Amino acid sequence: MTISHITMALAGNPNSGKTTLFNALTGARQYVGNWPGVTVEKKEGKLKFEDKNLILVDLPGTYSLSPYSMEEIIAKNYVINEKPDVVVNIVDASNIERNLFLTMQLLELGRPTVIALNMMDVAKAKGYEIDVTKLSMELGVPVVPIIASKSEGINELISRAITEADVQNQTMPQKMQDFVNKLEEKISGITDPELAEETKTDYTYEYIEGIIKSAVKKPSSHKITTSDKVDSVLTHKYLGLPIFALVMFFTFFFTYDLAGNVLNGMLDEFITGIVAPTAEAGLMAIGAQDWLISLVVDGIIGGVGGVIIFVPNVACLFLMISLMEDTGYMARVAFIMDRAMRGIGLSGKAFIPMVLGLGCSVPAIMSTRTLESQKDRLTTTLITPFVSCSARLPVYTLFAAAFFPGNEKYIVFSLYVLGVVVAILVGLIFKKTIFKADETPFIMELPPYRFPSIKNLALHVWDRVKGYIAKAGTLIFGASVVLWFLLGFNMSGPSEINQSFGASIGKFFAPMLSTAGFGNWQAALSLFTGVIAKEIVISNMAIIYGIGESAGDFASALSGTFSTLSAYAFMVFVLLYTPCIAVIGVVKRETNSYKWTAFSILYQLFVAWLVATIVYQVGSFFI
Known part of the structure; x- marks a missing residue:
């Protein structure tokens, strides 16, 4: 009996190539959400293979199935409770001994399983000789060698997985049954749970060692790999940090000078020079009311267009972040920053969420659950929003171009550096006051450097840019309509903008900002609405001043209310103040505390x- 609809779970260690395989199989045909009841990202994708419809579920990357972290619990519970038709376990062939620990735990669960022996090219470069047939016999399940980054062996892998899924009432392989029986014998009579777990782990590694001796030949001496040679420079005690600073500077140079601003100007010209005038002429031709023309042209096109034109800059930034992730450099960043992070009581691993925060603070804060201690997770959650996310990028781009023409990359780079410095200083204050605790050891695997796949890079960038565009088409669209109303009406009906609801809100908050040099209602209202989404700061100003989104338009309109110094102070405030409602929501879910959520909102506002x-x-x- 065969089935035409197959659920396939992908399981593997971090850095084993699981995401690369998932992207290679599903492409853009994937859905990203959260696991029910938790904020760990869940990816599902669809694949048509011959006459089969496959649903691929990408389980969280984990080193084991011990119930100590959310990722481990989710992976184990999914395999046990949801009973996927087949589990594809991705194993890094170049680090096979460590990867097989998770393999043994998966096989214990008794579901049909196929081993995807990935990165065979890296293993070969290290001098490993793996007898795939022998390895399959030792484990009792099919083993398929693949190179996911080059899409080699993938068709055979899927074919073998389908064959395993088609076998009904499959029993545990005899080899695995013998291992489980011996494991139970080892821990029988041990009443201490910790000792039992330690005994199971020791025996499992002994068993894995026997498999390795039987199926894998390693070089007699350690071979200096290309990754080792590169690491001797990039993770150097003295050179590592300056090199990282140069990498980040080039990121912003690329985002602005090399690509972003060229495409940005073209898109700006299209929206302000073609879309807005065409829409206005079309509405006038059909006799639309003035208020409707104003709503569409000034409110919707002006507000949404003020965000859309920065898509090239955002795409360039995400491209550089994806390059750092896919090449393996991001893990080195954590190693490089470990010494600095130790100064605030955190390990270098805590710097990874801060770097991820360059894209978006939501997944960055969610990633803090990989940290070992509750103190580390809470501290990192509270300081990560100071690292500037891509939503703030439109504000920097426009203000820097308007007030610092020719020096945009230096201004924006200084803001990102300031965000990291403030995060570290605040973390130091926390260490000395409310989060006194012993430091946790820093243990992190450095994956080999890899050439990124163009396809995977494109998918990563598109996935993130798609979210940015979706926000512009939904949240910012709605906010632009509301802002148009707030700026055009008061309790008496239609009004001048200075007498509108929006002006009243701005005038209430403006005095609080006067010490920072921008105590006008327009700036105050823009910052107030920016709590919904930081991109709205620019949308709001475009609507308030009734101008296009070019730097020249803004420089002219804002010259009366901003000086060069106050413009920079304004960008600093945008960098540091309370993040958007999505980030506030994830802080609440991660801390499970209204107290810490309220604290994060208020203290970040004060710091800004x-x-x-x-x-x-x-x-x-x-000045």
Whole structure:
């Protein structure tokens, strides 16, 4: 009996190539959400293979199925409770001994399983000789060698997985049954759970060692690999940090000078020079009311267009972040930053969420659950939003181009550096006050460097840019309509903008911002609405001033309310103040505390005001 609809779970260690395989199989045909009841990302994809319809479920990357972290619990519960038709276990052939620990635990669960022996090219470069047939006999399940980054062996892997899934009432392989029986014998009579777990782990590694001796030949001496040679420079005690700074500077140079601004200008010209005038002419031709023309042209096109034109800059930034992730450099960043992070009581691993925060603070905060201690997770959650996310990029791009023409990359780079510095300083204060605790050891695998797949890079960038565009088409679209109403009406009906609801809100908050140099209602209202989404800061200003989104338009319109110094202080405030509602929501879910959520909102607002005020007041002595 065969089935035409197959659920296939992908399981594997971090850095084993699981995501690369998932992307190679599903391409853009994937759905990203959260596992029910938790905020760990869940990916599902669809694949048509011959006459079969496959649903691929990408389980969280994990080193084991011990119930200590959310990822381990999710992976184990899914295999046990959801009973996928087949489990594809991705194993890094170049690090096979460590990877097989998870393999043994998966096989214990008794589901049909196929081993995808990935990175065979890397294993060969290390001098490993793997007898795939022997390995399959030792494990009692099919083993298929693949190179996921080059799509080699993937068709055979899927074919073997389908064959395994088609076998009904499959029993545990005899080899595995013998291992389980011996394991139970080893721990029988042990009443201490920790000792029992330690005994199981020791015996499992002994068993794996026997498999390795039987099926794998390793070089007699350690071979210096290309990754080792590159690491001797990139993770050097003294050179590592300056090189990382140069990498980040080039990221912003690429985002602005090499690609972003060229495409940005073209898109700006298209929206302001073609879309807006065409829409206005079309509405006038059909006799539309003035208020409707204003809503569409000034509210919707002006608001949404003010965000859309920055898609090239955002795409360039995400491309550089994806390159760092896919090449393996991101893991080195954690190693490089370990010493600095130790100064605030955290390990270098805590810097990974901060780097991920360059894209978006939501997944960055979610990634803190990989940290070992609750203190580390909470500290990192509270300081990560200071690292500037891509949503703030439109504000920097426009203000830097308007007030610092020709020096945009230096201004924006300084803001990103300032965000990291503030995060570290605040973390140091936390260490000395509310989060006193012993430091946790830093243990992290450095994967080999890899040439990124163009296809995977394109998928990563598109997935993130798609989310940015979707936000512009939904949240920012709705906010633009609401802002148009707030700026055009008051309790008496249609009004001048200075007498509108929006102006009243802005005038209420404006005095609080005067010490930072931008105590006008327009800036205050823009910052207030920016809590919904930081991109709305620019949308709001475009609507308030009734201008296009070009740097020249903004420089002209804002010259009366902003100086060069106050413009920079404004960007500093945008960098540091309370993040968007999506981030606030994930802080609540991750901390499971209204107290810590409220604390994060208020203290970040205070830090933003304090630093922006210092910048403006100290800068006033020199400018």
